[in-house]
Amino acid sequence: MTEPPAAIRLDRVSKAFGSFRVLDDVSLRIPRGRATVVLGRSGTGKSVTLRHIVGLLQPDAGRVFVDDVEITALSPSALAEVRQRIGFLFQNAALFDSITVAENVAFPMRRHTTLSDGEVRARALEKLAAVGLARAAESMPGSLSGGMRKRAGLARAMALDPAILLVDEPSAGLDPVTSEEIDDLLVALKHQRGTTLVVVTHNIPSARRIADTMVFLHEGRVLASGTAADLERCEHELVRKFMQSEAGG
Amino acid sequence: MPGFVRTVVVSRLASGGRAMIFAGRALREIFRPPFEFQETARQVYELGWRSLPLIAAAGYAVGIVMSMHTRASLERFGAEALVPAVLALALVRETGPLVVGLLVSGRVGAGVGAELGAMKVTEQIDALEAVAVDSFKFLVVTRVVACMIAMPILTAVMNITGIIGGWTAESAVSGMPFETYFRTAFSLVQFTDYVPGTLKTMVFGFIIAVTASYLGVHTSGGTQGVGYAATRSVVTASILMIAANVVLVRLIFFIFPETAE
Numbered sequence: 001m002t003e004p005p006a007a008i009r010l011d012r013v014s015k016a017f018g019s020f021r022v023l024d025d026v027s028l029r030i031p032r033g034r035a036t037v038v039l040g041r042s043g044t045g046k047s048v049t050l051r052h053i054v055g056l057l058q059p060d061a062g063r064v065f066v067d068d069v070e071i072t073a074l075s076p077s078a079l080a081e082v083r084q085r086i087g088f089l090f091q092n093a094a095l096f097d098s099i100t101v102a103e104n105v106a107f108p109m110r111r112h113t114t115l116s117d118g119e120v121r122a123r124a125l126e127k128l129a130a131v132g133l134a135r136a137a138e139s140m141p142g143s144l145s146g147g148m149r150k151r152a153g154l155a156r157a158m159a160l161d162p163a164i165l166l167v168d169e170p171s172a173g174l175d176p177v178t179s180e181e182i183d184d185l186l187v188a189l190k191h192q193r194g195t196t197l198v199v200v201t202h203n204i205p206s207a208r209r210i211a212d213t214m215v216f217l218h219e220g221r222v223l224a225s226g227t228a229a230d231l232e233r234c235e236h237e238l239v240r241k242f243m244q245s246e247a248g249g
Numbered sequence: 250m251p252g253f254v255r256t257v258v259v260s261r262l263a264s265g266g267r268a269m270i271f272a273g274r275a276l277r278e279i280f281r282p283p284f285e286f287q288e289t290a291r292q293v294y295e296l297g298w299r300s301l302p303l304i305a306a307a308g309y310a311v312g313i314v315m316s317m318h319t320r321a322s323l324e325r326f327g328a329e330a331l332v333p334a335v336l337a338l339a340l341v342r343e344t345g346p347l348v349v350g351l352l353v354s355g356r357v358g359a360g361v362g363a364e365l366g367a368m369k370v371t372e373q374i375d376a377l378e379a380v381a382v383d384s385f386k387f388l389v390v391t392r393v394v395a396c397m398i399a400m401p402i403l404t405a406v407m408n409i410t411g412i413i414g415g416w417t418a419e420s421a422v423s424g425m426p427f428e429t430y431f432r433t434a435f436s437l438v439q440f441t442d443y444v445p446g447t448l449k450t451m452v453f454g455f456i457i458a459v460t461a462s463y464l465g466v467h468t469s470g471g472t473q474g475v476g477y478a479a480t481r482s483v484v485t486a487s488i489l490m491i492a493a494n495v496v497l498v499r500l501i502f503f504i505f506p507e508t509a510e
Contacts, residue, residue: 056375076383083381094376097367108380156380 006065007032007164007196008053013062014220015048022048023059024220035190035197037207039231039242040217046200047091049217050166053198054088055079066164084112087162091169091200093153095141101152102128102137108159127155130185132178146173154182158189164196165189171203183209204243216242272459278390288391289398296357296392296458297399301406307352308345308407312414315339319415320422329423333434336415337408341438342446342508345408347494350453353400354486358461361392362482365465366475374466389462396454404450441508445501452497453490460486 008030015023022045030036038046051057052064055071064072066082074082095104105124109115115123128134131151141149150173157165167186171179183206189195201207207214208228216224216231216239224234232243319339320332365388368374377384416430461482468478501508 051375054379056378080381080383083379086379088376088379090372090376090379092372094372096373096376097371111380111382159380 004031004033006030007067008198009065009068010049010052011063011065013049013052013059013064015045015052015057015059021220023052025062026217026220026222027062028215028222030196030198031213032196033190033194034212035186035199035210036213036215037211038198038200038215038217039202039204039207040223041242042202044217045220046217047168050088050168050198050200053164053166054083054086084108084160085163087157087160087165089150089153089157089165089167089170091172093141093149095149095152095156097141099140100137101133101139101141101144101155104141104152105155105159108156112160124155124159127158128152130158131155132181147175147178150174151178151182154185161193162195164198167197167199169201170199171201171206179203179206180209186210204245268460268463271463272455274385275389275393275459275462276455278386279394283386285387285391288387289394292391292395293398296353296360296395297402300353300356300399300403303352303356304349304403304407305410307348308410309414309417311344311348311407312336312340312411312416313418314414315344315411316415316418320419330433332419333412333415333425333430334437337412337434337438338442340408340411340415341443343498345404345411346446346450346453347491349400349404349407349450350457350490350494351487353396353403353454354457354490355483357396358457358482358486359479361458361461362465363475363479365389365462366468366478369466369468370471370474384466389459389466392462393455393458396458397451398454400450400454401447404447439507441505445505445508449494449497449501452493456489456493457486460489 006029008028010026010028013023013026014021026045026049028049038049040046048057052059053066055064055074058072063070066086069082071079071082095101096107099107102121102124105127106120109120109123113120125134125137128137131154133148133151133155136144136148136152141152144152150170154167154170157167165186170182170186174182186197186199187210190197197210199207199210201210211228213225214228214231215222216234218238223236224231224239228243231239234240234243315336316332319335320329323329323331323335365374368388374384374388377387412431412434415434416425416427419425419430420427464478464482464485468474470477
């Protein structure tokens, strides 16, 4: 089977905050229309990797490509165009807390589409229904639980039907059933719309459900990559332990 | 120079330089599309319209106090008839713009500093960028423009309510009718007294909004950082505004020499 073209490429990316080197010469290739799960212990640069892909962080060295466009060299307006093709679920959801949940989801559509008010509203409710939050549409983000905020954030990330969806810890704060539903939703997006998924998670069962490919980051470097089976057979004990430790859920 | 002093001085200068670049960018972006009309209008409502009760109440109180002081001073020279005109002149030229500046600096400076600070620490600013919205234009430029629009209007309100307050105090003492008071008050006020004083409040608005926005979007350190941002916004904006006022008054005297008479 031939490998699909790359949707995202990181080419020898390094990033440090002060003296702390978070990413150290990281090269990654994320195939289009596939699900790549980024694993690793806390503080190993997983979220920082996602932030580089959407251009929220600039690497100290190296280059980031999205659909073969080097985003590290783009003007702000050109970068904004690329960002319209990317949905990003933040680790803490980062909902706009002064507007309702429905308006949060509608916000990207109001900014970047010519849809009528009614169409925007209908689509926002459709996205919220997909994550099981239709009844919370008129709630303010501050009144939602952590898991509900996460799902609302996912609905907002899906608002523009992005070709690439970056998801930071989708299972955090969710009960196992909802977590599984979100995983199923992500997999359905990949199959039905051909969405490229990059998912950061610590949840191994969730990773197994979602991933076509897994990447294991450790101390700012890619320690291992491949399928779940490849990582289970990996020469590095840390990777094997990580895969086994939560294998049962 | 001891090492730590040098470090502090260099750090302060660097911070000042970054703030200047931020202010320059804000000024430039005001005139560059896309223009966020809807959000700017919302901010005019939030920053301007919602400041109206405070400004009107403060203006009325300031007018009463100024009238009492002015009357006490002018009585010594038997010039009580000049109370309305002196009060109006003082209000329009200096007191109105400066008091509005300080009040807005307190209300809006703290509000903008805290709001943007909270958005920063909860990643809402990053979320705006992630949905392909220029956060600088959407959050900073809209507030700067709104503040620059609102300030002259609020100053006009302050001036009018101040004169009404002055009349209230004066009528209690001398029973002067409102129409007479109003006519006398504006007998000495010229175009060159009113316009420069009111327009300089646009500069105050720029200073307040830019300072609060800069400190807000550079907030770090969680909720404590948000608190610092709010407090520092008020203090820094007030000091900068007072310092700018000195320069602006000198500039107004230079451009409109008759106002110095």
